[in-house]
Amino acid sequence: MTDQLVELNVTGMHCNNCAISVHRLLEKKGLQNILVDFAGEEVKFSTTDETVIPQIIKDIEGLGFHVVDDVATHREKFYQKIENKFIFCAILTAPLLLHMVLPWHLLHHPYIQLALCLPVFIVGCLHFGKSAISSIRGGVPNMDVLIFIGSSAAFIYSLAGTIQNLGEQYQFYETCATIITLVLLGNLFEKRSVTQTTSAVKDLVKYQQVDARRIINGQVEIINAGEVKSGDILLVNTGDKIPVDGDILEGNASVDESMLTGESVPVEKQKYDSVIGGTILQSGNIRIIATKVGSNSVLAQIIDLMKKAQAAKPPIQKLGDKVAGIFVPTVILISLITFVLTYFAFGGTLQNSLMHAIAVLVISCPCAMGLATPTAVMVGLGRAAKNGVLIKGGDTIEAVANTKYIVFDKTGTLTTGTFxxxxxxxxxxxxxxxxxxxxxxxxxxxxxxxxxxxxxxxxxxxxxxxxxxxxxxxxxxxxxxxxxxxxxxxxxxxxxxxxxxxxxxxxxxxxxxxxxxxxDDVKPGAANLIASLKKMGVVTVLLSGDKQSRCDTVAQTLGITAIHAEKLPDEKLSIIDVYKQKGKTIMIGDGVNDAPALTKADVGVSVNDASHIAIQSARVILLNTDLNSLLFFLQISKHTLVTIKQNLFWAFAYNIVAIPLAALGFMSPMLGAFIMAFSDVVVIGNSLRLKVKNVRS
Missing domain, CATH: 3.40.1110.10 (Calcium-transporting ATPase, cytoplasmic domain N)
Known part of the structure; x- marks a missing residue:
């Protein structure tokens, strides 16, 4: 039996820890080629037995997530929306906090406080409790475990004091309600921030959602672009988005391809030229024959490429994943030790000991570690894509760090390729x-x-x-x-x-x-590119199958001193291998004969109009004809990696400082919940800076 690829749309995953829970569940089921993207709300795996799919869906939902038909059309019920949960809890929590500053006797009554806190606690149990229990059953305790234990401890302690009429020192209902409300607020900010980090893919998806004018028997009918079939004749007018990939049968046009290449100058098209779905017809009227539709279109393949790239983990993320995996049990242990030491060793009261232990639980934040890498990768890849640079995987970003050699093919790479x-x-x-x-x-x-x-x-x-x-x-x-x-x-x-x-x-x-x-003429900007790379300390190499004399001429024009001419594909492989042993090596090419070398290099880069095989072999695709896009790729990779390191530093430093402070009693559970709620936002906010940051330095 052949493997069948299964794709599920899963909502409710709010950080990488959630993704790890689903990933481990699927591993235990013996599934292969597992890919879990919490931000894109997608889960993919392959199986030879289709009958297990319903049970797998049930198990995923058992972890507290929801499998839906289509994320784009899925509408949460009113009571499921995080915004509504927060507003509901905030309204009831406000009077509980006001009793601490207002002398209203009614607000101090324990049963009034219980009545206000109980609905909030129920919301917390449904929101955090189900996820917490399911994650423990799945063997990957998540952050919700800490929130659930902390808020439950405060509620049960207060409830016992209320039933036994033990006095105000046993009333911590405001602590329970505030923890739940503030963490819901943090989840709300986190949800909106993560949505922004995935905006690049969503923007590209919008380009697919257009109407098409199909011509049948001389009549024009309006249909959705998704209904277009290969071979259909379509009419495209000025201002329209071209619905699918096709070839022009008649007419001339200026096409804005900036969504694909980042190049703002329109491209002139005439009869027999190809056009790409999602690009905009700025002027002119054309008739095209649809050639590539659905998943075969250039835009669909780019979207799929970006989704896979965003889900691919850089090696640096493995550290964060490992720590996040053991984080929750460690924090629970620290919380227990805090309670025991405070109560028994240092003679603290039961109330103080409990509050210190709860503060340790709620101030801890494994989500910040889980979000540190993927959010930066998503923003970095998204910005690169909008500038005509497609990067196949977050791991590629780390792979180009400290590059020592960049090896260029000549024809079509350093030269125009227009002979x-x-x-x-x-x-x-x-x-x-x-x-x-x-x-x-x-x-x-x-x-x-x-x-x-x-x-x-x-x-x-x-x-x-x-x-x-x-x-x-x-x-x-x-x-x-x-x-x-x-x-x-x-x-x-x-x-x-x-x-x-x-x-x-x-x-x-x-x-x-x-x-x-x-x-063949040298590309404009090629000399500036080589000069810029030299300033960065990168050694440039020319590797070509062309004649020695022509390679020497091009190399001399550009200032390249390392030249390997008249090389066959297998010889190119050997040369790449030699450079790889000396240092990290990038290979840039465009032809069928470059494909093996592109695969062999640490990172292969294919340039605009490259052959299909070269694109498949490369880990980076430069859609823009401007060679400066290579510099942009190196710079965005560098700044993305810097952002990842900053995020991980913040996530680790936050917990290293905050947990001891909470254990020593310098932070109340409410303050801890407030700080924890915004730690994720700080990490995501730092990642979002990549959208506007000047990376050309």
């Missing part, structure tokens, strides 16, 4: 029209920049059409083909020793029939 056809020199009896036809027929089957440039420039020139029945691409060598008459062709790099101006050669049945001269 100017200078001349075709026929050899033998073949006519120039026949040669053009053969070259066009072969290169139409390739995605290499040289091939695309040749096809574009030969289009419209007189040529004799050649019909091919088989074409194959050999990495780093060229293209082989066979026509319907059985002739064999090879089009690739010219042999060493021939005229360097003619850098391509066409062979028919192993006989040279043409030499082709093409020229």
């Amino acid at each position: 100017a056809l200078r001349d075709i020199r026929a050899q033998g009896s073949a006519s120039i029209e026949t040669i053009r036809g053969i070259v066009t027929a072969i290169e139409e089957r390739s995605n290499h920049p040289i091939a695309r440039s040749l096809v574009q420039q030969l289009k419209g020139q007189p040529q004799q059409k050649t019909i091919l029945k088989a074409v194959s691409e050999e990495k780093g060598l060229g293209m082989r083909a066979e026509d319907v008459e059985g002739n064999h062709y090879f089009l690739g790099a010219a042999k060493t020793g021939t005229d360097i101006a003619y850098n391509l050669a066409l062979y028919k049945n192993q006989q040279l029939i043409a030499e082709i001269a093409i020229q």
